[in-house]
Amino acid sequence: MRSTPRLRYLEDSMPLPVSPVRLTGHDLVLREWEEADLPAMVELFDEPEIAARTPLASPFDLAAARQYLEMIHRTRVEGQRLHLAITVDGHKPLGEVLLNLSRGTMGYGVGTPHRGQRLAVRAGRLLTDYAHQVLQLPRVLLEIEADNAPSISVAQALDFRPTNDESEQVEGKARTFVLHVWAHDVPACPGDH
Template structure:
C-alpha cells in the first residue's frame, strides 16, 4: 500500500553531492567538512572541562579522533548526520563545530548541535554558525523542522538557542544521562518559514 504523504526531502539529497563549505555571516568564518588534519584541534577541544561536562564521549588520543572524523565523513554519505568544522576563513583554524544530527529526510527533520573551542569563546561564533547552518538546512536542503536540545543546567547553550530563533517548546524530564546523573533537557525548535531573527 503506498504512503499518502510524500517524503519531505528525497533520499539521496545529501549523499549524491559532496558536503559543501558554507559561508558564515561576517565573512571571517566558514563551515567546512572535517579533514584528518583537524584531529589535534578536536582532541584539544575534548580536553576542555566545559566540553567534557556536556558530552558523554572523551578523546584519549589524536588517533582516536581521526577515527571520529572518518565516521563524521561517512555519516554524510549515509545521510544520518552532517558535521562541519567552524573554521577561520583565512587560516583554516578550527574554532568550533556545528552539526545536523539524527537526520530523517523523509520527515524533513534533524537536530542541531554545536560546541566552541575554549580559545574562541565570547566572539558569538556558535550563534553565527547555527544561524548559517539553519538557513542552509531550510533553504537548500528543504528540511521542515530543526530541534535543539540542551541540559536545563547549560545556560550558555540556552542563550545560543534563543539568539538564533529556536523557540522554547518545553522540558523533557530526566531525558539524558550525564556523568553526574540524569538531566532534564530543554527542547527548542525552528520551523521552516519562521520569521528570521536579528543577526546574533
C-alpha cells in the same frame, strides 16, 4: 508528555549533497572535517565543559579524535549527519556545528580560547538557514539542559523557542542528562497566513 511528535527528517528532507558542504556568511566559513584536523580536534574537544555536555570521549586524545572523524565520515556517507568545522578563514577550526538529519537536531561547540566571539550563533544561523533552504527541513531542533545558560543564550539569539515536547532523559558519563527541546520553524513567506 510530548505535545507534537518528533518528525523523522531523514525520510522527508532532501539528501545531503555528494560534494563537500562549504557554507560562508557572517564572517565565517563552515567546512567539513579533514584528516589534517585531528590535532585541532584534540585541542578543541579535550576540555572539561565539552566532556560534561557532550557524548564525546574524555580524555579526547588523538585516538578519540580519529574515532570521531571515522564516525563523522561514516554518518556523512549514510546521509544521516553533517559535521562542519567552524572557521573564519576556511582552515583553522575554532569549533563545530552539526546537524543530525534523522532527528532534525543541531548541535554546536566552540573551543574555550575562541568563545566570546558569537561563533556558535553565527555558525548556527548559517546551518539553520542551510537546513531550511537547501535540505528543506521544516523544523530544526536543539536539545539543551536547563542549566546550560550559554547554549540557551545561543538558542535565543538564533530565534529558537522552547517547545511543549517532553524533556528527554539521556544516560551517559555516570549521570542523567535532561534535555529540553527548542525549535526553529521555517519562516513564513510574506503573504502566507
